[in-house]
Amino acid sequence: MDPRKKNRGLYECEITEKRRLGPGVFEMTLAPFTADVRAFQFAMVGIPGRGDLLLKRPLCLFDTTPGKEGEIKILVKAAGEGTKALKATPVGTRVEVAGPFGEPRDIPGEHIAVVAGGIGVAGSYLFAKQNAQRISAVYFGSTTRWDDEIYKLLEELGTPARIATDDGTLGRHGPITELLTEADCDAVVACGPPAMLERVYKITAGAGIRAYGSFEARMACGVGACRGCAIPAKPEKASGKEYLMVCEDGPVFAMDVIDWERYRAAGI
Amino acid sequence: MTNLSITINGIEFRNPILVASGIAGYGTEWDGLCDFEKLGGVVLKGVSREPWAGNAPPRLAETPSGMLNAIGLENVGLDAFLDEKLPALEGLDTVIVANVVGRTVAEYADVCEALDKHDRPAALEVNVSCPNVESSGIAFGTNINTLTEVVSACRAATGKPLWVKLSPGVSDIAPFAATAVDAGADALTVANTIPAMAIDVESRRPVLGNTYGGLSGPAVFPVALRLVHVTAHAVDVPIIASGGAVGWRDAVAFMLTGASLVQMGTVLFSAPAAPEAAVTGLAEYAERTGFKEVSKLVGALINKG
Numbered sequence: 001m002d003p004r005k006k007n008r009g010l011y012e013c014e015i016t017e018k019r020r021l022g023p024g025v026f027e028m029t030l031a032p033f034t035a036d037v038r039a040f041q042f043a044m045v046g047i048p049g050r051g052d053l054l055l056k057r058p059l060c061l062f063d064t065t066p067g068k069e070g071e072i073k074i075l076v077k078a079a080g081e082g083t084k085a086l087k088a089t090p091v092g093t094r095v096e097v098a099g100p101f102g103e104p105r106d107i108p109g110e111h112i113a114v115v116a117g118g119i120g121v122a123g124s125y126l127f128a129k130q131n132a133q134r135i136s137a138v139y140f141g142s143t144t145r146w147d148d149e150i151y152k153l154l155e156e157l158g159t160p161a162r163i164a165t166d167d168g169t170l171g172r173h174g175p176i177t178e179l180l181t182e183a184d185c186d187a188v189v190a191c192g193p194p195a196m197l198e199r200v201y202k203i204t205a206g207a208g209i210r211a212y213g214s215f216e217a218r219m220a221c222g223v224g225a226c227r228g229c230a231i232p233a234k235p236e237k238a239s240g241k242e243y244l245m246v247c248e249d250g251p252v253f254a255m256d257v258i259d260w261e262r263y264r265a266a267g268i
Numbered sequence: 269m270t271n272l273s274i275t276i277n278g279i280e281f282r283n284p285i286l287v288a289s290g291i292a293g294y295g296t297e298w299d300g301l302c303d304f305e306k307l308g309g310v311v312l313k314g315v316s317r318e319p320w321a322g323n324a325p326p327r328l329a330e331t332p333s334g335m336l337n338a339i340g341l342e343n344v345g346l347d348a349f350l351d352e353k354l355p356a357l358e359g360l361d362t363v364i365v366a367n368v369v370g371r372t373v374a375e376y377a378d379v380c381e382a383l384d385k386h387d388r389p390a391a392l393e394v395n396v397s398c399p400n401v402e403s404s405g406i407a408f409g410t411n412i413n414t415l416t417e418v419v420s421a422c423r424a425a426t427g428k429p430l431w432v433k434l435s436p437g438v439s440d441i442a443p444f445a446a447t448a449v450d451a452g453a454d455a456l457t458v459a460n461t462i463p464a465m466a467i468d469v470e471s472r473r474p475v476l477g478n479t480y481g482g483l484s485g486p487a488v489f490p491v492a493l494r495l496v497h498v499t500a501h502a503v504d505v506p507i508i509a510s511g512g513a514v515g516w517r518d519a520v521a522f523m524l525t526g527a528s529l530v531q532m533g534t535v536l537f538s539a540p541a542a543p544e545a546a547v548t549g550l551a552e553y554a555e556r557t558g559f560k561e562v563s564k565l566v567g568a569l570i571n572k573g
Binding site for chain 1: 290291292293296297298299300301313321322324325326327328329330332333334335337339342471473477485486534535536537538539540541
């Protein structure tokens with residue numbers, strides 16, 4: 001078996017803790033989950049008690065404690081039917097969880113700017129935590145101010161945190177990418193909505209800085225079987241492939257591999 | 269101890285539960301999550317003569333108790349399938365069935381001919397729901413003439429057991445089943461995903477990049493059950509049921525209506541261990557109801573009046 005596959009598994013987890021971190025956003029702790037997790041990897045989380053919602057949800061891992069007594073934390077934004085149902089699920093409920101999935105990827109660079117948009121702070125936070133020595137700053141933007149707890153967590157990373165909100169309720173008034181133009185870094189890794197990823201790509205491409213993005217897509221399996229989570233790619237930069245799979249090839253891609261026009265048209 | 273094995277077309281399956289094409293991938297993706305060695309077999313992802321890139325995203329949409337997919341049969345193509353995918357299954361102790369797709373009759377036949385020379389696939393399953401590029405994109409399997417052509421061509425190209433996976437998008441499946449058998453099918457897979465669509469009313473756009481997709485999951489199970497029942501009355505070849513089975517109860521129902529084997533698919537997304545659990549449940553059912561051999565369940569339905 002592929003050694004990377006040995007790390008993954010199927011878990012019957014219990015929701016051991018839930019706490020609000022922002023508007024419509026909550027952190028969920030699931031245990032037991034024994035596997036090692038790398039930043040931007042994700043877990044497929046079932047929706048308990050809702051047989052009509054078949055698919056597990058691919059949710060980015062926010063924090064991890066591997067080992068026998070291990071657990072994972074995920075961030076959930078109650079946006080669709082499944083995530084709203086998760087929000088309403090009480091602590092103590094059992095949930096089927098599979099993972100961790102996604103290719104662990106090494107991001108080269110010694111002064112890496114980490115850019116997070118909204119719920120994208122989950123993977124960004126874990127990346128900054130696991131690569132603390134190489135982070136120049138963490139940039140976190142959201143539509144409006146989140147709860148104090150999330151800013152405290154970012155502070156505790158020990159790396160500079162730059163904050164922006166679209167409505168000006170905290171930090172810079174406007175998109176987080178405006179702050180990125182002033183960044184002193186040799187690489188950027190971004191996780192957030194598609195429009196933010198594209199803005200990061202444009203800024204970094206203009207400045208000649210290597211940039212990586214962690215992507216999302218609708219997904220059924222998480223393991224490369226269903227071919228559902230396709231992201232349009234430039235074949236000349238993606239070993240001839242027209243599409244890359246978020247679960248198998250990603251979720252982190254070098255930004256210049258993405259065919260942004262086709263990606264935008266897909267409205268993923 | 270119940271005998272769970274089923275033999276059709278001279279192939280012995282250790283039990284009647286298979287994983288369906290498209291869900292099983294190339295047989296290695298589910299390693300560590302779903303143990304194919306506990307199952308009767310696995311039907312690999314459809315393979316075409318040349319690689320297919322697949323459809324523009326979004327390719328998936330969840331619907332009540334089901335899902336739509338419009339993957340576009342993305343696959344690595346015949347060369348990579350033979351050179352990389354089949355050899356990777358060398359140590360896998362389960363029956364392997366290859367699934368064949370094409371845009372023209374010649375493409376189907378070429379793939380069958382190449383797979384015929386390979387030891388591993390025990391049988392070839394032909395997906396006749398692909399659009400026929402030589403006939404305005406109408407699916408081969410929804411027209412009696414093109415169904416005859418494609419099945420005859422595949423039959424001529426291989427001596428391996430030939431399964432034809434029928435399209436459910438026809439008004440009456442019986443004549444299509446009879447046609448496939450007359451053209452040389454050794455068994456029929458009943459059926460495929462049901463043509464369907466979803467719309468995002470906020471954006472007023474279709475959800476799928478391809479507009480149309482195929483519905484699968486428990487929502488289609490009663491439809492598939494009827495199709496198996498109708499097909500079983502129309503032909504004498506073995507039937508492999510495929511459509512929305514999530515557990516042993518569905519597998520038993522499929523077998524009672526006449527299916528020899530049952531493919532499970534979409535349920536792997538919600539519960540990768542479901543096929544294995546279905547095997548256990550099936551064994552318990554047979555034990556409890558006095559069936560010493562599960563093969564005796566096939567067609568054991570007590571019909572009304």
